[in-house]
Amino acid sequence: MLCAYVSSPNPQSPLDALEVGDRPEPEPPEGWVTVEVKAASLNHHDIWSLRGVGLAEEQMPMILGCDAAGIDPDGNEVIVHAVISGESWRGDETLDPKRSLLSEKHQGTLAERVAVPARNLVAKPEGMSFEQAACLPTAWLTAYRMLFVTGDLAPGQTVLVQGATGGVASAAIKLGAAAGLRVWVTSRTEEKRERGLGLGASAAFEPGARLPERVDAVLETVGEATWAHSLRSLKPGGKLVVSGATSGMNPPAELPRIFFLQLQILGSTMGSKDELERLMRFCSEHDVEPEIDRVLPLAEAREGFAAMEAGELVGKVVFQP
Numbered sequence: 254m255l256c257a258y259v260s261s262p263n264p265q266s267p268l269d270a271l272e273v274g275d276r277p278e279p280e281p282p283e284g285w286v287t288v289e290v291k292a293a294s295l296n297h298h299d300i301w302s303l304r305g306v307g308l309a310e311e312q313m314p315m316i317l318g319c320d321a322a323g324i325d326p327d328g329n330e331v332i333v334h335a336v337i338s339g340e341s342w343r344g345d346e347t348l349d350p351k352r353s354l355l356s357e358k359h360q361g362t363l364a365e366r367v368a369v370p371a372r373n374l375v376a377k378p379e380g381m382s383f384e385q386a387a388c389l390p391t392a393w394l395t396a397y398r399m400l401f402v403t404g405d406l407a408p409g410q411t412v413l414v415q416g417a418t419g420g421v422a423s424a425a426i427k428l429g430a431a432a433g434l435r436v437w438v439t440s441r442t443e444e445k446r447e448r449g450l451g452l453g454a455s456a457a458f459e460p461g462a463r464l465p466e467r468v469d470a471v472l473e474t475v476g477e478a479t480w481a482h483s484l485r486s487l488k489p490g491g492k493l494v495v496s497g498a499t500s501g502m503n504p505p506a507e508l509p510r511i512f513f514l515q516l517q518i519l520g521s522t523m524g525s526k527d528e529l530e531r532l533m534r535f536c537s538e539h540d541v542e543p544e545i546d547r548v549l550p551l552a553e554a555r556e557g558f559a560a561m562e563a564g565e566l567v568g569k570v571v572f573q574p
């Protein structure tokens with residue numbers, strides 16, 4: 254079957270590690286099912302995988318992709334929850350020390366078919382397209398948890414989102430605005446700041462800019478390039494919710510600011526299956542739709558990866574196998 258995969262990672266030049274071609278059909282173990290993929294979305298996680306982050310040599314070749322929406326063996330339209338916990342694990346799947354995401358230990362979703370545990374399937378809402386549904390399980394679920402679970406933010410509060418146009422950032426803007434938060438963003442170009450406003454942000458700033466006032470929370474996925482600004486932007490007692498570090502993993506610690514201002518640094522990763530179901534309901538109730546930059550045939554996956562690597566996207570890239 255056709256898929257996008259990695260067999261020889263390249264830390265410096267991830268696109269050179271991308272292969273699009275045939276791999277064997279999935280063979281689901283007991284308790285797993287094969288989903289016919291109708292749409293699968295790209296995440297920065299897939300670029301990390303091409304760089305070899307989190308993938309041991311014995312796991313190669315690995316089909317990329319965490320997110321999929323498709324048809325299960327009974328003909329139901331489903332979304333795949335990408336967090337694979339141990340069979341005996343109960344409760345929040347992200348807290349299982351042995352959990353992995355699809356494409357880390359098990360073959361991923363950028364394929365015609367993918368094997369997943371039957372318990373990881375949730376029903377796709379009627380009225381939501383496969384393309385929209387395929388955006389939810391990673392970027393959108395991560396933004397949902399950062400805002401409403403880890404961040405525990407309430408309507409009327411102000412949240413700064415670092416980066417406006419990425420998968421997680423665009424989701425955070427749309428979800429936050431729909432929930433009544435005042436959402437401020439930073440972005441690297443004037444054009445993208447405009448796009449951030451179009452997604453629902455109420456103000457957009459250059460990276461590192463002094464804000465009109467300090468904020469209740471900052472959502473951080475950029476890491477090194479924005480970390481110090483995130484800490485400087487918080488009110489005393491404010492929350493820095495972090496789920497990624499695209500620009501680098503070693504930001505300045507700024508310890509005095511953290512303890513004197515009693516800032517809270519909160520790690521956040523993906524979300525539970527329950528949260529994915531709540532996210533779907535929220536989107537349906539509030540008419541919130543994922544921002545999709547482009548939809549491509551899977552055979553043309555390279556174009557989507559290249560656009561993400563170049564930072565050209567506004568929202569998500571979706572592949573159709």
Ligand SMILES: NC(=O)c1ccc[n+]([C@@H]2O[C@H](COP(=O)([O-])OP(=O)(O)OC[C@H]3O[C@@H](n4cnc5c(N)ncnc54)[C@H](OP(=O)(O)O)[C@@H]3O)[C@@H](O)[C@H]2O)c1
Binds near residue numbers: 295421441496500522
């Ligand atoms: N822990 C988790 O569960 C989890 C889940 C999802 C994602 N993540 C991580 O979160 C990060 C974002 O993921 P994504 O899928 O949203 O990626 P993406 O679509 O490629 O978005 C990248 C974002 O980074 C922003 N950015 C700002 N300054 C940057 C810089 N100097 N270098 C690079 N990017 C910069 C971009 O903003 P502008 O272009 O608007 O400036 C854009 O919003 C990744 O590192 C990913 O691994 C973690």
